[in-house]
Amino acid sequence: MAPTGPPPPRVGPPVLRQLAVTRLTSRTLAIGHLGHTIRACVGNGSQWGPRVGDSGEDSPLGTMGPLLSMLDQLPERFLVMNGDILTDLDLDLDFGDVPRTHATSGAPLTIAAYARQVNIDFGVLTTEWDRVVVGLTEKPRVDCRVSTGVYGVSRDTLDPYTPGLRLGFDELVLDPLKAETPPHAYDFDGYWLDIGRPDAYDRANAEFTQRHGVLIKGA
Numbered sequence: 001m002a003p004t005g006p007p008p009p010r011v012g013p014p015v016l017r018q019l020a021v022t023r024l025t026s027r028t029l030a031i032g033h034l035g036h037t038i039r040a041c042v043g044n045g046s047q048w049g050p051r052v053g054d055s056g057e058d059s060p061l062g063t064m065g066p067l068l069s070m071l072d073q074l075p076e077r078f079l080v081m082n083g084d085i086l087t088d089l090d091l092d093l094d095f096g097d098v099p100r101t102h103a104t105s106g107a108p109l110t111i112a113a114y115a116r117q118v119n120i121d122f123g124v125l126t127t128e129w130d131r132v133v134v135g136l137t138e139k140p141r142v143d144c145r146v147s148t149g150v151y152g153v154s155r156d157t158l159d160p161y162t163p164g165l166r167l168g169f170d171e172l173v174l175d176p177l178k179a180e181t182p183p184h185a186y187d188f189d190g191y192w193l194d195i196g197r198p199d200a201y202d203r204a205n206a207e208f209t210q211r212h213g214v215l216i217k218g219a
Helices: 014-020 035-042 065-073 097-105 169-178 198-210
Strands: 027-031 052-056 077-081 085-087 109-119 123-127 133-138 141-154 184-188 192-194
Touching: 027 035, 027 065, 035 052, 052 065, 077 097, 085 141, 085 198, 097 109, 097 141, 097 184, 109 169, 141 169, 141 184, 192 198
Parallel strands: 027 052, 109 184
Antiparallel strands: 077 141, 085 192, 109 141, 123 133
């Protein structure tokens, strides 16, 4: 089913524009440092689909901490997304892979995972407990799976935590592991870029125009 109303304009924050062409019915920004600037830029967000609310914080609350102050406003299952990523991952609440996988897995948390190869620019030593070197790997390449910053979360997963206190993504992974209710990973192999560094920001600006039709589906 196509979204109702006029198409979203071709300007504005990429993440909000992506979410505008999904079935998400509400969007909330967790804002802290320079939050007033974000509010001035986004307004109520209606120009990019459903209205956008915001949740401010007086001190840093971590990735998941801001959710605790709005628990009574959240549905049973919902999507959490970092604001500094660019991806063509399907984020639709009804048909997107992450929400659908989370709904069927029964896990407290579903993490969209991405395969990365990390080059180590040093010779890596293997040592035994008494500092004897038993091996050397010169500039190895490490294969790993990393979090994309997109999560499916169940509201009751957050019930044990206290509003107003910091809650990081790491705690929301490690605590269920201790309770033997492990999170679920959704493997994603499409386009994903973490815009956490100046060079990545420049790359995102260059690639956004090139990939506009894929990143902003239906726009």
